[in-house]
Amino acid sequence: LPQLKNLIEKYLPIKSRSAIVEATVDGDKLLIAGAVQKTLSFREEVYLTIFDQQGNMVDDEIFYDDASGHYNIVLSKPTNPGLYVAQIEYHEIKVTDIFQIR
DSSP, X not given: OHHHHHHHHHHSOOOXXXXXXXXXXXXXXXXXXXXEOOSSOSOOEEEEEEEETTSOEEEEEEEEOOTTSXXXXXXXXXXXXXXXXXXXXXXXXXXXXXXEEO
């Protein structure tokens, strides 16, 4: 049962009431959009990590949100077909979204 739980958690997106992320593939670009909930209005660092379906890190980026907590970045998409996970970290918050390259 613990092994099944680990597999389920590995392949389910992590959600939060304090942050959201959406990963979308558009042609040869990967669009990452979302927002983080803030109490102060100023730009902060947000960390993005892309993992392949084996859990290997494919890309690691640091970017800034806007003063209201919204972000929208465009990256080159991974080249190999398969499932990928986009993980955003903001302070102690982690959220993920799954996207597919065909």
